[in-house]
Amino acid sequence: MHTIFTLLIIATCFLPIYLLFAFIPYLSRRTECLGVGIPEEQYDTPELSILRKKYRNSILLGGGLFIAVVFLTVFMNMEQFAEMVMVVSLLMMIITEGSIYLHYHKKIKMLKKDNGWLSENVQILVADTTLVSGKECASPLWFILYPLIIILTILTGLLLFDTMPDRVPIKFDFQGHVIRWADKSIGVVFFAPLTQLFLSITFILTYVGIRNAKRQIDASNPDESRKRISIFRKAWSYFTVFGGLLLLLMFGLMQLSFIGIITNQSTTIIFTMGPVILLIAAAIALSVKIGQGGSRVNIKRYSNDQGMVINRDDDQYWKYGVFYVNRNDPAIFLEKRAGIGWTINFGQPLSWIIIVGFVLFSGVFVIVSNWLTK
């Protein structure tokens, strides 16, 4: 059982980061390679294909080393060290893979400069003047279910308060042992709903970000690009709405375990890990199937009908191809260049307000939830 639990942790923490890192250049838009803007017709050239392959293999090897270390600790029955080994390995893995990424990022930047990809093309800016209706996104009405679930969770806790055991397990270690108990109190009833509230706000914010994110239309194929972006937004907005719903339901079930209706520990582990693994699997599936900005969606690829045009070269605003800092761009949310999903424009004060606000909000959440489960 404990080994299975450890394996689950590896599956949820290590594998997604490991695989995402390795396949970044295969999931990105065809106008980007490892955080560097490239002309679309260069994407399939042998030069870039080889670099992508080399990058992928280095990541698989470098990160694989740390995963192997974790496996070894688990199988050599040194599980008492497992927690420490995992945290250290995870950190080391991220640092290693980040360095490999940076190395190749710089290589591609050099290649771009040496081959004069910028000077042989005309840079254009493209925007769609049709108003953002957000119709392609999941309806925000789905979020009505969120407060309903929270209220239901509170009511269940209050009505069945009598059946709650004298102490309730709150925190588990990596092997599934209980390491913190809370005494029976009315505060415990509000632990799960508070977590649900925190998750609701996080998921709703994500949804708002997706809906308002800049539509980045490719200069070389505006019409095709528009279709891809729309599918991309649709998929991830639905993922956000239903992913949040799944986690909220999971904490509803946790409430049932608090008040002593579900007592079996393996059941508890299954219903806490199950949704998380499901969400990660769904995220990986979407990333592979749709790609960044819908780049992997299976629709007809038009040939470049616009002549020698490329997107505006904005490498200067992308620090390391990861952080977008552009004071002149009023956009707050925009697509990541390396990886899947969206990021924020660090050149806008509002972005910083959002970050600081969210950190403060998380801090308050942790303090209050600790206080509830004294």
Add this chain to the structure above:
Amino acid sequence: MILKIILESDIPIYRQIRNAVIEGIALGQLNAGEGLPSVRQLSSELGINMHTVNKAYTLLKQDGFITIHRQKGVVVNQRSEMKLMQSQYDQLSQEMKPLIAEAFCRGLTLEEINGICKKFYTQFKEL
């Protein structure tokens, strides 16, 4: 309509936005009453300063092509609201003058110049 701006062009960006919107109206890609993105939206999608888009919209508003409402946002005007006034007629013909002069110097005949005019004009009228 897909708006395209050439970054390294001699024509300033606000001018390119203005011209593209007018061309969109002429071609029937932008219809009367149709909404346009707000200054913030358009500048964010283009990734440029809001002042630039604001300048283009102000020009378009002055020339009667769009109206900027407080609630409804930016809306394309009816053709009747774009009707030429005497002062605009003078300005328009003044602006055409250097182009016709250049064509003349390069040896284009009046028929050829008329041909170009006709080619575009019928494109616009068809739609």
